[in-house]
Amino acid sequence: MNDKMKAVVCYQQNDLRYEDVAVPNIGDDDVLIQMDACGLCGTDIQKIRGNTVTKPTVLGHEVVGRIVKKGKNIANYALGDRVITAIHVPCFTCHYCNKGHYTICEQFRTNNIDPGGFAEYIRIPALHLKHLTHKITDDINDDEATLIEPIACCLHGLKQANIHAGDSVLVMGAGTIGILHAQLAKIKGASQVMISDISPYKLDIALKVGCDYAINVAQDDLVKSVSDITHQLGVDVVIIAAGVSSLLADAIKVVRRAGKVIVFSGFDNSPQITLDASRFFKDEISIIGTYSVTPYELPEALDLLAKKRLNITQMVTHHFSLAQLSQAVDLATNPSEQVLKVIIKAHL
Ligand SMILES: [Zn+2]
Ligand SMILES: [Zn+2]
Known part of the structure; x- marks a missing residue:
């Protein structure tokens, strides 16, 4: 594998650049996935259009991909496994976690996938692999898979x-x-x-x-x-x-x-x-x-999709390539466009 890959880096407000970055190095307990699809979330758009996150950064968190490399301690995943993940892991032991408010745990927002979903390759760190990552069978397509994280966020609020x-x-x-x-x-x-x-x-x-x-x-x-x-x-x-x-x-x-x-x-x-x-x-x-999602809602979201309980097909209105992310954001934020869910795909 080449040591360079393509990613979309957000340098400052509304400044997205599709460029070469280093492929993340993985540790013994991490895996590297090749991104197949990544949903464009309203919060990604807020971060691109606004000033709430430190830049430069690679956004994107509704990701599905295939494992292409794994650390030497990884026994329960194989190369080629299709997986989804989410981006923040709580500590499970602090004041907030003890009360069930995992998403406002101090640790929650300090960890992330590397570098973000809008990249060709993504490192899933050990903690994310343990608590947030799930294998996906072929009866869940890429569009559906990218919606597992947002569905789980909704389930978190609906609790x-x-x-x-x-x-x-x-x-x-x-x-x-x-x-x-x-x-x-x-x-x-x-x-x-x-x-x-x-x-x-x-x-x-x-x-x-x-x-x-x-x-x-x-x-x-x-x-x-x-x-x-x-x-x-x-x-x-x-x-x-x-x-x-x-x-x-x-x-x-x-x-x-x-x-x-x-x-x-x-x-x-x-x-x-x-x-x-x-x-x-x-x-x-x-x-x-209600904010974000905990590890506990992801299995329920996965189960609902596997059982085809949700109508996703009608909701996904546009697909773009990674190189077209900026165009995708413009479309999604244009009030005169007929657009609902936009998904970035590695192969259109
Ligand atoms: Zn989201
Ligand atoms: Zn905590």
Whole structure:
């Protein structure tokens, strides 16, 4: 193997360069994979467009690939195995881990795959191999495999939602994450799943994959629509899957008594909002934040995909090569484009 490979390095805001970098060296307990596909996540776009991460860096974390090299201590993987992984491993023993909040563990964000998913070859370090890596059988295709990590992130949030059979659920935001949440809410037993967005294109996909109601908030009033659908009761669970903080105030207007609002999105751009605080005491509503994914949700995501419980085909709208990552980001962020999930593939 050559000691150089191609990767897309993000040097500064909006500055992505497809260039030669060194193939990572592996240790005795690591493996090296050749990337087959890597999903483009909303958080990758935020990091490319914004200033929240130290650059230069290689982004990408929804990755599937084949093992092409392994350390001498690796016994449970063979060359050629197709695997997925995720990017952060908690310590399992700190104050937060002990309380089950693994994703805010101090160690969590300090470790990563090397150099990132948007590269020809990726080193999976020993810790990631032990806790986050799973073999994938051929009945899960590359598109599906790249969605295991985001599905697992949604499952992490849905644990807090504790959906019961017969519950009504509203998902705010019909992006990939919103539509995955809607499908998962159905699987968890929700009887009515509503989704809201301003894009007729995305709402249409949401309906095609099983949402019961699509609310176009560019035309219709959200509070009135939810009230009509639920016979004035409100929804048991609201999931916010769009990074607009004012949605939280709306969520509190439409959540049913004893209901839960799950905040899945970052509100960094406008963190201050006004909301009706009277509902906490008299209606026992809760707002719960959820971030990223723990090792415990990945097997469930894998199982749901293996059993074909989710409709992924309708959600993947575009494929690009690694060299075209910059183009892919432009497309994904262009509001006039009809685009949902974009996946980078090693071979188009
Ligand atoms: Zn992601
Ligand atoms: Zn910890």
